[in-house]
Amino acid sequence: MDAVEQNCGGMWKNEETTLLLSVWADSEIQKQLMSAMRNIRVYEKIAKVLADNGFTRTPQQCRDKIKKLRVHYKNIKGSNNRKGNSRKTFLYYEQMDSVLGSRPVNELNEGLFNSSISTCVENATMKQHGTEQDNWRHSQSPEHPQMTARTPRCQDQQEGAGSSSSWLCGTPTAANRGRKRKSGVERELINYLRESDERYFKLQEKKLELARERHRNEMQEKCEDREANRQNDTLLIGVLSSLATSLGQNLDNAKIESSPKEQRSAIVALVKQLQEDLKSEHQQAMDTLKKMHDEKIALMSSFLDVLEQHTE
Known part of the structure; x- marks a missing residue:
């Protein structure tokens, strides 16, 4: 673990959280978060702004903190909307309400769901990328000289055909690896959505029978x-x-x-x-x-x- 990650732990200070929310509430940042499937890139920008102001946090920590604040805000807002309950608030309620106050409750739930899906996609991509790197290192080890040595035919094809020779010799190109990663992430996402739909329909059938x-x-x-x-x-x-x-x-x-x-x-x-x-x-x-x-x-x-x- 490097020095940056070692200094990223600990409780969030009030001024640190306030700066995080002010950057997150920016209209341009909100547009990027709403349109991006893999919003970790957006949180990298937010973490950079925090670092420029003397607060060292990773993008994942920023995303987790925003997610916790959204859940807390959603619970407080739902309690305030129910009749008979006394009005509640917390320290960052006004900052959160300036961004989320005009959104319906189902959109707040959808935002939390998209954040979970984004985390699932990021984890699946990192997992598959790490597997490909391990396979490549394994193929380059001295115990497998037949995987590293190229045949004369492959060398001739690479000299004559250029970039297409790597595909003819069985060596995956960057484009092929990218397509494989994307295909694996899509399959995992589709399976997750299918399982969610099956659980939902089973629950509805049980309610109907009752x-x-x-x-x-x-x-x-x-x-x-x-x-x-x-x-x-x-x-x-x-x-x-x-x-x-x-x-x-x-x-x-x-x-x-x-x-x-x-x-x-x-x-x-x-x-x-x-x-x-x-x-x-x-x-x-x-x-x-x-x-x-x-x-x-x-x-x-x-x-x-x-x-x-x-x-x-």
């Missing part, structure tokens, strides 16, 4: 409630009919066998008895409904436990 199951349970509960209400209504009508019949018979007997005062007393007694019977029937119906609801709640709880186990 919604369907919840809808089926709700419809079943409604049907059971309607059936219970119908049974209660039928039972109540039967009770009222029997009480009315009994009341009419007692009134007929009272008219024949008793005086008006006794008839009134008999009517009051019958109404009170009817009231007590109605209370008793109502209590029985409520107990039945409560028992049914308790059974439904227990069934739904066990169903949710099974779903959580499958989700995990």
Whole structure:
């Protein structure tokens, strides 16, 4: 590790972070970051400006610091946009908001996603480049003289055909190496996007299945409630009919066998008895409904436990 990398560690000072954000917020820098796929070149410019002002940081450290600040800003902004939350802020909120304040939340997420993709592309390129260098050094070692020695035919072809002889002899040119690196990075990026899409669709299918199951349970509960209400209504009508019949018979007997005062007393007694019977029937119906609801709640709880186990 050289001296520059050894001096790049440590905490970020306030003035260092403020300078980083002021350079990052420049309109020209923002245009380059939005248009560049491999934005490490842009962060090299930012690191150079920091170095000119006495702060030694690598481009990767600058990019990581900006990414952390963007995540923190996105969380604070999302909390402030939710109703009922008290307004929050942090030291560099105003500088970040001057650049990102007018952008929607999905664009902030897209910026973080592009930064991750750029890091993936950079790592894949560096990995493949290092592999090619190792293969070249291996081919130049004394243990493999047949790889370094050129045949007379290849030498003649190189003298007669110029730059095309390296391709005829099997030696990769810079253009071929560049195409191979680009092809490998593209394949890795396509595989990453395909896996992300597959995970997303599986999650959506699982959510849809849960919604369907919840809808089926709700419809079943409604049907059971309607059936219970119908049974209660039928039972109540039967009770009222029997009480009315009994009341009419007692009134007929009272008219024949008793005086008006006794008839009134008999009517009051019958109404009170009817009231007590109605209370008793109502209590029985409520107990039945409560028992049914308790059974439904227990069934739904066990169903949710099974779903959580499958989700995990």
